[in-house]
Amino acid sequence: MFRNQYDTDVTTWSPAGRLFQVEYAMEAVKQGSAAIGLRSKTHIVLGCVNKANSELSSHQKKIFKVDDHIGVAIAGLTADGRVLSRYMRNECINYSFTYESPLPVGRLVVQLADKAQVCTQRSWKRPYGVGLLVAGLDESGAHLYYNCPSGNYFEYQAFAIGSRSQAAKTYLERRFESFTDASRDDLVKDALMAIRETLQGETLKSSVCTIAVVGVGEPFHILDQATVQQMIDAFEIVGEQEGPAAAGQEASAEPEPEQGGAAAGEGVAPMDI
Amino acid sequence: MNFMASKQPENSLLGPEADSQRTLYPYVTGTSVVALKYKDGILMAADMGGSYGSTLRYKSVERIKPIGKHSLLGASGEISDFQEILRYLDELILYDNMWDDGNSLGPKEVHNYLTRVMYNRRNKFNPLWNSLVLGGVKNGQKYLGTVSMIGVNFEDNHVATGFGNHLARPILRQEWHENLSYEDGVRLLEKCMRVLLYRDRSAINKLQIAKITEEGTTISQPYSLKTYWEFSAFANPAQGAVGTW
16 A cells, blocks of 8 residues: 555545545554454354563453453554453443343444444544454354454454464365364364464464453353463374375475474474474 | 523423422322243233222223333333333334344343333432333243332242232242143232232222233233122121221
């Protein structure tokens, strides 16, 4: 995208019918670190890549619990994400208080989208620079939505946002048909695999990613590091064997020797290649 | 001249003029509502009387109304406040329908909404002078609850308002059980309504019984209960209690 004379404020249309400021806001989402979500009939898993600025600092919080039955993963301006999470929590708690019932995700998502739309139509505001993957349970089942800075929202079986999300999307596109009936653990495994795709060769460790689950009979919660590492170890070994067979795309040949190296570091015999 | 007078909008409840608008006592009132859970859903009964003090002035007041797809609301107390509550609920259900998604407000949600309304009004010393019974079925789950004018609310297998609390509930405690058939449920309700008819001065012999199940609501046409006034105790009321009148 290049600078042009129609991109100064959000209330200016371009002759081609575009609102550049809104599109620039969506760029901010693409620059944020990756977040992915996928769902089955009964569970939804959210995952994100956690990049700390330096070894000295802590990771940014990118997954927020909104209510027992709703959680959100963000990509983009995390400050904007935090503010929107607070709004969502507020809406959920108010609804719960009045009706003693959980707020249906579909309605929360629409409210969020309408809130984002307002910022695209006021000269004194700017669009929120954050994309949200909203995961929640309803009367009508498990849902995963993507909320855009433009005020649009879409429902997905699986989706990825943020930088290098295309790699994750490719993986998800290959596997999504199996998600509806997948077990909870298989869903988490697929989430970890998708996150690994976005790492483009870096080792997948529980310290670089966060996983959260919500499902029938399972309130939204973030899995702790130890559990995540266990799951990584569980399939990492399988992953090595699957390496040549799986992903015929770009990322396949590269990660393999790295995995072998990482595995060696954890006490498994190095591969004879 | 009061230069610093704060401007109130005409309909505000603050300031001295507003005191005359607060509810102090009810005018046109309905008497007991009785309801119970049975095998397929909820049964609710109420007579059709609207009393103006001690006068039985209105005899075709419908005190049970369907709310949305899944609930029934019965009310005793001030009839005009009941009508106001129906307007609130109408708006609530309308907005719920306007979402046009797969979700709908069930009886539990409506009951809690009403509890909030009643309690908030009570806190402002301007109550809606009603005791409400809210029953319904959603996704196979039966729900029956009550809210009073001060916001006291609870759920139970059988509830009653007004005189029903004193006369109907003891009968229900004895004779209610899980999975009552429709006929048994109606018979039990009629037994309660009959006692109320004999003993409650504001009861009239014209009632409606409403039923709600997963399929929907039915409110019966008004009908009367058979009564028997030739009990010897009625003939000689002072016999067992000397000095009574």
